[in-house]
Amino acid sequence: MIPKGFLFSTVEAAIKKPGRKDLALIYSQVEANIAGTFTTNNVKAAPVKLDIKKIKSGRAQAIIVNSGNANACTGKKGMEDAIEMTKLVADGLKIKSSLVYVCSTGVIGAPIPMERIRPKISELIGNLSMSTVEDVASVIMTTDTFPKIVQKNVKIGSKTGSVVGICKGAGMICPHMATMLCFIISDIAIHQKTLSKTLNIAVKKTFNRITVDGDMSTNDTVLVMANGMLGNRQITEESKSYTAFKNALYEVILDLSRLIVKDGEGATKFIEIEVKGARNEADAEKAALSVANSNLVKTAMYGNDANWGRIMAALGYSGVEMKEEKIDIYFGKVRIVNRGISTGRDREADVVLKRRDIKITIDLHRGKSSANVLTCDLTEDYIRANAAYRT
Amino acid sequence: MIPKGFLFSTVEAAIKKPGRKDLALIYSQVEANIAGTFTTNNVKAAPVKLDIKKIKSGRAQAIIVNSGNANACTGKKGMEDAIEMTKLVADGLKIKSSLVYVCSTGVIGAPIPMERIRPKISELIGNLSMSTVEDVASVIMTTDTFPKIVQKNVKIGSKTGSVVGICKGAGMICPHMATMLCFIISDIAIHQKTLSKTLNIAVKKTFNRITVDGDMSTNDTVLVMANGMLGNRQITEESKSYTAFKNALYEVILDLSRLIVKDGEGATKFIEIEVKGARNEADAEKAALSVANSNLVKTAMYGNDANWGRIMAALGYSGVEMKEEKIDIYFGKVRIVNRGISTGRDREADVVLKRRDIKITIDLHRGKSSANVLTCDLTEDYIRANAAYRT
Numbered sequence: 001m002i003p004k005g006f007l008f009s010t011v012e013a014a015i016k017k018p019g020r021k022d023l024a025l026i027y028s029q030v031e032a033n034i035a036g037t038f039t040t041n042n043v044k045a046a047p048v049k050l051d052i053k054k055i056k057s058g059r060a061q062a063i064i065v066n067s068g069n070a071n072a073c074t075g076k077k078g079m080e081d082a083i084e085m086t087k088l089v090a091d092g093l094k095i096k097s098s099l100v101y102v103c104s105t106g107v108i109g110a111p112i113p114m115e116r117i118r119p120k121i122s123e124l125i126g127n128l129s130m131s132t133v134e135d136v137a138s139v140i141m142t143t144d145t146f147p148k149i150v151q152k153n154v155k156i157g158s159k160t161g162s163v164v165g166i167c168k169g170a171g172m173i174c175p176h177m178a179t180m181l182c183f184i185i186s187d188i189a190i191h192q193k194t195l196s197k198t199l200n201i202a203v204k205k206t207f208n209r210i211t212v213d214g215d216m217s218t219n220d221t222v223l224v225m226a227n228g229m230l231g232n233r234q235i236t237e238e239s240k241s242y243t244a245f246k247n248a249l250y251e252v253i254l255d256l257s258r259l260i261v262k263d264g265e266g267a268t269k270f271i272e273i274e275v276k277g278a279r280n281e282a283d284a285e286k287a288a289l290s291v292a293n294s295n296l297v298k299t300a301m302y303g304n305d306a307n308w309g310r311i312m313a314a315l316g317y318s319g320v321e322m323k324e325e326k327i328d329i330y331f332g333k334v335r336i337v338n339r340g341i342s343t344g345r346d347r348e349a350d351v352v353l354k355r356r357d358i359k360i361t362i363d364l365h366r367g368k369s370s371a372n373v374l375t376c377d378l379t380e381d382y383i384r385a386n387a388a389y390r391t
Numbered sequence: 392m393i394p395k396g397f398l399f400s401t402v403e404a405a406i407k408k409p410g411r412k413d414l415a416l417i418y419s420q421v422e423a424n425i426a427g428t429f430t431t432n433n434v435k436a437a438p439v440k441l442d443i444k445k446i447k448s449g450r451a452q453a454i455i456v457n458s459g460n461a462n463a464c465t466g467k468k469g470m471e472d473a474i475e476m477t478k479l480v481a482d483g484l485k486i487k488s489s490l491v492y493v494c495s496t497g498v499i500g501a502p503i504p505m506e507r508i509r510p511k512i513s514e515l516i517g518n519l520s521m522s523t524v525e526d527v528a529s530v531i532m533t534t535d536t537f538p539k540i541v542q543k544n545v546k547i548g549s550k551t552g553s554v555v556g557i558c559k560g561a562g563m564i565c566p567h568m569a570t571m572l573c574f575i576i577s578d579i580a581i582h583q584k585t586l587s588k589t590l591n592i593a594v595k596k597t598f599n600r601i602t603v604d605g606d607m608s609t610n611d612t613v614l615v616m617a618n619g620m621l622g623n624r625q626i627t628e629e630s631k632s633y634t635a636f637k638n639a640l641y642e643v644i645l646d647l648s649r650l651i652v653k654d655g656e657g658a659t660k661f662i663e664i665e666v667k668g669a670r671n672e673a674d675a676e677k678a679a680l681s682v683a684n685s686n687l688v689k690t691a692m693y694g695n696d697a698n699w700g701r702i703m704a705a706l707g708y709s710g711v712e713m714k715e716e717k718i719d720i721y722f723g724k725v726r727i728v729n730r731g732i733s734t735g736r737d738r739e740a741d742v743v744l745k746r747r748d749i750k751i752t753i754d755l756h757r758g759k760s761s762a763n764v765l766t767c768d769l770t771e772d773y774i775r776a777n778a779a780y781r782t
Contacts, residue, residue, distance in 0.1 A: 041707040042707040042713060042715070043704060043706065043707030043708075044707075070700075073700060073703050073731055073732065073733070075731060108703065109699065109700050109728075109733040110733065218700075218703070295686070299774055299777035299778045302778040308500065309464060309498070309499025309500050309609075310499075312434050312463075312464050312609070313499070313608060313609050316434030316435075317431070317432045318433075320433075322433060324434045324464065341500075342501065378774060379774060379778075380771040380775065382686075382690075383690055383693065383770060383773075383774060384771065386690035386691065387690045
């Protein structure tokens with residue numbers, strides 16, 4: 001169920017190779033509240049810098065997004081181009097340009113071909129329709145192997161609102177920077193501050209806890225627009241229906257983040273790493289990310305090898321205080337390490353590791369906090385995809 | 392030229408597969424000063440923990456080292472075994488066990504087979520000779536493809552001293568944890584505090600600035616023994632000959648660290664990353680390591696791809712303050728990025744990238760400090776080597 005009042009459009013602007021649509025528009029028929037999170041990379045693409053400024057208003061009505069060019073490391077010209085993209089859309093839609101956001105993904109360091117985008121704007125706006133959100137999900141794909149869409153309903157009194165999220169994952173383009181772009185739309189009325197806070201909490205435990213190769217993009221952007229067209233009383237943190245909205249938004253984002261990992265470059269396995277028994281959540285997350293980003297752990301998983309020594313070493317260099325002799329490690333339900341020592345259950349662990357979905361649980365026995373991080377294995381296909389020369 | 396007073400020995404103790412020597416002894420005929428640096432991994436192998444205690448005395452006469460088993464994550468038993476190894480050698484050599492150090496590399500988490508080591512100690516001691524330092528370098532190899540030995544002479548007045556270093560590199564065993572072990576011996580008389588300080592300075596700029604896969608071992612150890620048998624007056628930092636010794640030690644360690652990177656798992660390219668124009672050396676090192684550890688940069692180098700956007704992104708997430716619009720990037724002498732913007736010299740850069748030795752220079756234009764980090768490319772062979780099941 002598509003949230004009320006949202007329209008979508010896609011066109012081919014020849015930014016990518018011919019035959020692939022590469023420009024999309026998400027439009028709300030009324031002004032919406034908006035919240036966002038952005039890459040923390042010091043090097044930010046022009047559209048990211050621009051959106052960070054715009055989002056201070058908390059208001060939005062349209063998002064234009066292109067693939068094929070990241071408009072990153074493009075200097076003053078890049079910023080002028082990003083601004084022009086929002087102005088072209090604003091003029092076409094006859095709305096204020098402050099309400100238009102822009103996102104780009106693709107090649108870094110090449111100027112964005114405005115001469116090919118400009119003449120396509122009227123077609124982009126003319127094509128707006130209710131039924132093409134899947135097309136937008138396809139346009140933003142780079143080396144993703146499938147479009148990523150998640151939808152959840154939210155009961156608010158007698159009404160049913162909708163939250164739809166689309167995203168592109170950690171694939172390379174041309175084969176350039178992995179960029180994560182995510183757009184979430186909802187017809188539910190929710191206070192902007194509440195929306196922003198809810199988004200930040202959800203992203204912290206989802207998108208910020210997935211890793212394919214440990215490389216952070218210059219373009220990562222998550223935007224959520226809520227236009228209130230459901231007609232419910234505006235939700236705040238005190239509202240009865242807040243929990244339902246919060247859960248729906250969290251689930252949409254969690255599902256999308258799982259889809260990104262499942263579609264990781266060259267991945268053959270989906271790996272969930274839970275660190276529990278940590279002194280605090282920050283420690284748990286740090287330890288789990290250290291294991292998830294270890295090339296040695298990821299190649300062992302690819303090779304179905306119950307190589308827990310590599311997990312122990314990655315925990316050891318994570319910077320988190322721990323005692324080796326307290327640590328338990330499980331592959332699935334098989335305890336492979338008991339209080340720092342091998343249990344010798346390698347053969348049982350091997351059975352678990354042959355699955356496509358693997359859960360690794362690490363108990364530090366230092367406290368009561370935990371964190372889950374999602375990752376994938378590291379394979380020859382990752383190398384091939386990323387060593388191929390740009391074409 | 393082997394330093395005076397040092398003897399070496401190797402035997403096969405069946406810790407590894409049959410037919411490969413796996414136990415070695417380095418012995419000084421007189422007590423020597425010793426200094427060392429060890430892994431900063433929170434999870435440390437038993438021999439590392441033991442040596443850290445012993446080295447407080449600053450004195451040593453022998454080092455026993457085995458490959459095939461890391462004696463890491465082996466609990467109390469592991470520590471008892473490490474202690475027993477030093478005692479067996481001490482008894483055989485009729486020296487104090489406090490003067491005997493032990494290093495291990497190989498499988499993590501499996502008990503070290505003392506029943507196979509014990510009966511070999513007398514043969515190990517019986518075999519001691521002057522000419523077999525190369526054999527020791529071979530014994531400590533794991534997936535290294537060549538033994539690593541470097542020798543430098545040091546003129547001290549009318550005498551000529553010698554510094555010899557051997558090491559094993561970042562190869563996996565069985566295919567387990569990469570461990571870096573390095574043993575340096577010299578016949579030069581040098582004050583223990585001076586030796587220790589000189590070693591620390593050298594390691595900081597050499598071994599601590601190489602990276603193959605970003606994974607830090609539980610067993611990394613560097614030991615330097617100086618037995619004074621050259622008969623020179625003991626060197627301190629004030630001595631005229633201190634600079635010559637310091638330079639020789641630094642060069643031995645630098646050369647060894649280069650050999651480790653050249654022999655990195657699956658590597659086809661040797662990559663030197665220099666970050667200059669940093670506000671301080673710590674910033675320069677951090678930025679260079681961020682680039683050197685980026686899987687995307689390493690695969691691009693493998694693919695001969697002048698993909699500077701990945702370098703820019705890795706700089707951006709390094710945590711070092713920088714301004715994108717000030718950054719210059721060079722491949723060899725080709726400036727590919729000028730003040731944050733592409734120069735378009737991709738074709739010239741491609742020529743540089745086809746070489747086996749590649750220098751990447753990054754100028755942050757923020758200050759006057761610099762740091763050089765050595766790394767290698769990331770290839771399918773790395774994945775294959777590390778995904779292969781333990782045998």
